[in-house]
Amino acid sequence: MADLSVDFCGIKSPNPFWLASAPPTNTGDQIMRAFDAGWGGAVWKTLGEPIINVSSRYSAVGYRGNRMMGLNNIELITDRPLDVNFREIAEVKKRYPKHALIVSLMVESKRETWHQMVRRAEDAGADGLELNFGCPHGMVERGMGAAVGQVPDYTCQITEWVKEVARTPVIVKLTPNVTDIVYPARAAQKGGADAVSLINTINSITGVDLDSFTPRPVVHGASAHGGYCGPAVKPIALNMMASVAQEVSIPISGIGGISTWQDAAEFILLGASTVQVCTAVMHHGFRIVTDLMDGLSNYLDSKGMGSVKELCGKSVQRVKRWEELNLNYRVIAAVNQSKCIGCGVCYVACNDGAHQAIGAAPDQRGRTRVEILEHKCVGCNLCSLVCPVDDCITMQRVDNFGDSVLPYKTFSKDPAAYPHVKSNRHDI
Amino acid sequence: MAERFHLPTLAQELRPPLSTDEALAEANRCLFCYDAPCTRACPTHIDVPLFIKQIATSNTSGSARTILQSNILGASCARVCPTEVLCEGACVLTDQHRPIKIGPLQRFATDHAQAAGLPILTPGPRQRGSVGIIGAGPAGLACAAELLRQGYQAVIYDAAPQAGGLNTVGVAQYKLTPTAALAEVAWLERAGLEIRRGVRIGTDLSLASLEAAHDAVFVGVGMGSIPGIGIEGEAQPGVWDALDFIAALKAGDAALLATLKGAQVAVIGGGNTSIDVTTQAARAGAHKTWLLYRRGPEHMSAYVHEIELTLSHGTELLCYATPRRILPGPAAAPGHAAQVGGLEIELGAGSGQSETRTLPATLVVRATGQRGAALTALLPVLSEQGVVKADDWGRTSNPKYYAGGDCVSGGQEVVHAARDGKRAAQAMITDILSKLHTASAASR
Numbered sequence: 001m002a003d004l005s006v007d008f009c010g011i012k013s014p015n016p017f018w019l020a021s022a023p024p025t026n027t028g029d030q031i032m033r034a035f036d037a038g039w040g041g042a043v044w045k046t047l048g049e050p051i052i053n054v055s056s057r058y059s060a061v062g063y064r065g066n067r068m069m070g071l072n073n074i075e076l077i078t079d080r081p082l083d084v085n086f087r088e089i090a091e092v093k094k095r096y097p098k099h100a101l102i103v104s105l106m107v108e109s110k111r112e113t114w115h116q117m118v119r120r121a122e123d124a125g126a127d128g129l130e131l132n133f134g135c136p137h138g139m140v141e142r143g144m145g146a147a148v149g150q151v152p153d154y155t156c157q158i159t160e161w162v163k164e165v166a167r168t169p170v171i172v173k174l175t176p177n178v179t180d181i182v183y184p185a186r187a188a189q190k191g192g193a194d195a196v197s198l199i200n201t202i203n204s205i206t207g208v209d210l211d212s213f214t215p216r217p218v219v220h221g222a223s224a225h226g227g228y229c230g231p232a233v234k235p236i237a238l239n240m241m242a243s244v245a246q247e248v249s250i251p252i253s254g255i256g257g258i259s260t261w262q263d264a265a266e267f268i269l270l271g272a273s274t275v276q277v278c279t280a281v282m283h284h285g286f287r288i289v290t291d292l293m294d295g296l297s298n299y300l301d302s303k304g305m306g307s308v309k310e311l312c313g314k315s316v317q318r319v320k321r322w323e324e325l326n327l328n329y330r331v332i333a334a335v336n337q338s339k340c341i342g343c344g345v346c347y348v349a350c351n352d353g354a355h356q357a358i359g360a361a362p363d364q365r366g367r368t369r370v371e372i373l374e375h376k377c378v379g380c381n382l383c384s385l386v387c388p389v390d391d392c393i394t395m396q397r398v399d400n401f402g403d404s405v406l407p408y409k410t411f412s413k414d415p416a417a418y419p420h421v422k423s424n425r426h427d428i
Numbered sequence: 429m430a431e432r433f434h435l436p437t438l439a440q441e442l443r444p445p446l447s448t449d450e451a452l453a454e455a456n457r458c459l460f461c462y463d464a465p466c467t468r469a470c471p472t473h474i475d476v477p478l479f480i481k482q483i484a485t486s487n488t489s490g491s492a493r494t495i496l497q498s499n500i501l502g503a504s505c506a507r508v509c510p511t512e513v514l515c516e517g518a519c520v521l522t523d524q525h526r527p528i529k530i531g532p533l534q535r536f537a538t539d540h541a542q543a544a545g546l547p548i549l550t551p552g553p554r555q556r557g558s559v560g561i562i563g564a565g566p567a568g569l570a571c572a573a574e575l576l577r578q579g580y581q582a583v584i585y586d587a588a589p590q591a592g593g594l595n596t597v598g599v600a601q602y603k604l605t606p607t608a609a610l611a612e613v614a615w616l617e618r619a620g621l622e623i624r625r626g627v628r629i630g631t632d633l634s635l636a637s638l639e640a641a642h643d644a645v646f647v648g649v650g651m652g653s654i655p656g657i658g659i660e661g662e663a664q665p666g667v668w669d670a671l672d673f674i675a676a677l678k679a680g681d682a683a684l685l686a687t688l689k690g691a692q693v694a695v696i697g698g699g700n701t702s703i704d705v706t707t708q709a710a711r712a713g714a715h716k717t718w719l720l721y722r723r724g725p726e727h728m729s730a731y732v733h734e735i736e737l738t739l740s741h742g743t744e745l746l747c748y749a750t751p752r753r754i755l756p757g758p759a760a761a762p763g764h765a766a767q768v769g770g771l772e773i774e775l776g777a778g779s780g781q782s783e784t785r786t787l788p789a790t791l792v793v794r795a796t797g798q799r800g801a802a803l804t805a806l807l808p809v810l811s812e813q814g815v816v817k818a819d820d821w822g823r824t825s826n827p828k829y830y831a832g833g834d835c836v837s838g839g840q841e842v843v844h845a846a847r848d849g850k851r852a853a854q855a856m857i858t859d860i861l862s863k864l865h866t867a868s869a870a871s872r
Contacts, residue, residue, distance in 0.1 A: 291485060295487040390449050
């Protein structure tokens with residue numbers, strides 16, 4: 001059995017699965033139930049000066065009958081009194097000394113106010129602090145959240161203020177609502193952050209009610225943009241993970257649409273040391289952690305790895321710039337006719353949507369029989385992506401270059417020297 | 429005609445295994461209900477949503493462990509459980525669309541685990557204490573497995589040459605083959621389960637020796653034979669006890685199989701065993717199958733889906749039918765089993781408008797309910813009408829004896845026996861075994 005315990009910039013946690021700062025971490029009662037269910041840590045819902053919330057607050061995007069592929073919210077930070085939160089933090093920490101309890105903070109951009117808040121959170125027993133520089137709605141207009149995270153100088157400045165007094169590790173939570181997340185990540189590191197976490201939610205409007213013309217979620221005939229999260233945002237988060245992992249040397253806590261142990265493993269491979277989960281818990285409850293732990297542990301065992309650390313960052317260097325990719329490498333599609341069910345989906349996808357490299361005709365029984373036109377196939381993957389049968393269409397390597405690599409930057413200096421590259425599509 | 433459709437054969441499975449694609453598609457349909465009704469409907473309370481989610485995330489080994497943790501006989505239950513009235517019957521999607529195929533998904537996971545060579549259980553650290561178990565059927569196996577898991581010694585004694593009890597010899601062939609049943613037993617034995625086959629309690633091993641060798645005894649002896657119904661002609665060899673009939677079919681009895689081709693089989697009864705007989709007879713090539721029940725269909729104890737199954741195999745259901753006389757048959761042809769000359773029945777008996785008919789039956793099978801096992805009467809526990817008296821935790825009138833499975837229930841599903849065995853093991857640990865260590869520590 002692999003060891004799931006982690007040490008995240010000095011914060012010890014029995015496993016890498018933390019609850020993200022969000023509605024599931026609103027109260028001590030929830031967090032204690034989550035720890036009982038198996039969660040290794042939790043980031044307390046953001047504390048700041050008390051606010052007022054609207055009703056309603058969430059809206060979602062489904063896909064083909066499955067609910068909550070993406071979730072959007074216009075809920076703000078905690079609306080419970082600060083002293084109640086601090087009392088509960090102390091109680092949770094007393095009862096669960098071995099779990100990681102991080103407190104998320106967001107206050108107005110004044111040095112003294114930050115100092116005071118940091119001291120109170122640490123006095124209550126926080127194992128670490130997460131600075132919420134990412135909240136995309138409501139707090140921005142008051143000069144907080146993403147208003148800080150979108151300006152690297154502010155990010156650096158406030159991180160420095162916090163580090164002046166903080167005794168526990170400081171994690172800066174980054175907003176994805178920027179052109180390049182690497183800039184605020186660098187600023188956090190420069191300001192002395194012990195770690196970064198990403199991504200916060202993405203600005204979104206999930207849809208519009210076609211009868212009332214009101215975007216969702218509806219607040220008396222109107223709506224506001226919210227923050228998008230859930231499985232739909234995972235690919236965006238993974239890309240930002242990889243960019244930040246290549247850029248900063250401090251640990252990263254991965255966030256963004258993690259619902260299964262495979263999702264978690266992907267974030268860890270791209271450099272996360274812990275992962276944070278929210279939407280999947282809002283959908284199915286704390287109990288999902290059972291399979292998160294079991295699945296990750298079995299996966300580590302199957303790879304002969306003894307700890308999460310061994311997996312961390314293994315894919316970071318495999319994310320390259322386009323011009324570094326090998327132009328010699330060539331694959332084409334192959335159909336396993338004995339598995340083909342004759343749906344014709346690959347044919348229409350390729351013919352209308354890609355490179356016209358699949359032929360189709362009815363067979364003797366009137367079912368569609370498809371054939372790859374190998375001289376036209378550019379190896380784009382599309383047919384294998386749309387095929388509903390596992391391993392029916394596979395991509396086969398057809399070049400003879402072995403490990404010989406021809407990146408674009410080499411090719412572009414003398415294209416005539418590499419005639420085989422042009423003939424990657426034979427009919428041109 | 430034969431090219432256009434095929435009649436099901438005896439060996440053809442009623443619920444064939446799912447392909448990986450099917451399993452994933454089906455698993456992704458599951459809503460992952462909170463406090464799921466399927467889990468509540470399962471007598472062993474398998475965490476169904478969790479094991480299905482684990483299939484959906486390709487954590488199939490984890491899925492199998494989830495199943496086996498609650499029900500060590502998860503592999504056979506996946507095949508034989510009447511899921512229509514248990515987990516699948518409780519599925520919230522039943523009204524909306526169609527229930528999740530929980531049984532086949534459970535089989536997908538446990539088949540994977542077996543094929544991958546995963547251990548069925550991990551024995552706990554060795555504790556002091558030993559239990560003697562009479563009967564290697566589902567209840568005895570589940571009891572022994574739970575004891576083993578908790579670190580206690582358990583030795584199963586069974587008079588039969590093969591273990592598995594009714595799982596091996598008594599379940600309809602199209603649900604569970606002896607091969608699959610024995611593979612499950614072998615899987616348990618590889619994990620350390622101890623079975624002594626061919627040992628008849630009272631003959632090969634006395635009760636006194638059994639009691640002396642163990643700290644507690646679990647009785648999982650099942651039920652006995654089906655008594656005669658007291659009509660003329662029932663002693664002739666073409667008249668079968670349903671359990672003997674099923675056992676012979678499953679053992680591949682060549683004479684019986686030859687005789688069934690084109691046979692006309694009359695089965696007397698109204699429970700699930702009677703369905704197993706008519707359906708298997710039809711699948712074995714019988715030309716005609718009748719199911720004779722003495723009262724109206726609403727009183728039949730067979731599940732509705734089971735009755736529908738045998739009707740779909742062409743069985744004719746005759747209600748308010750009372751068998752009166754079995755006519756003598758011709759001498760058995762070489763290589764064939766004995767036959768009868770017909771079955772005289774009274775239809776609508778007691779209605780005042782009864783008619784007597786003679787069915788041209790060539791075989792008659794009694795599926796009218798088992799009596800208690802012969803051994804039950806010899807055991808030092810209170811029993812009533814052949815059935816051992818025990819509470820929900822298997823405690824009998826004798827503090828050293830626990831019991832479960834059919835010998836207590838009078839005849840239920842495999843999953844109930846699995847639950848009984850597990851619970852009795854837990855009760856024995858609480859009541860007796862856990863105290864042995866303390867007692868020995870105190871005496872030191």
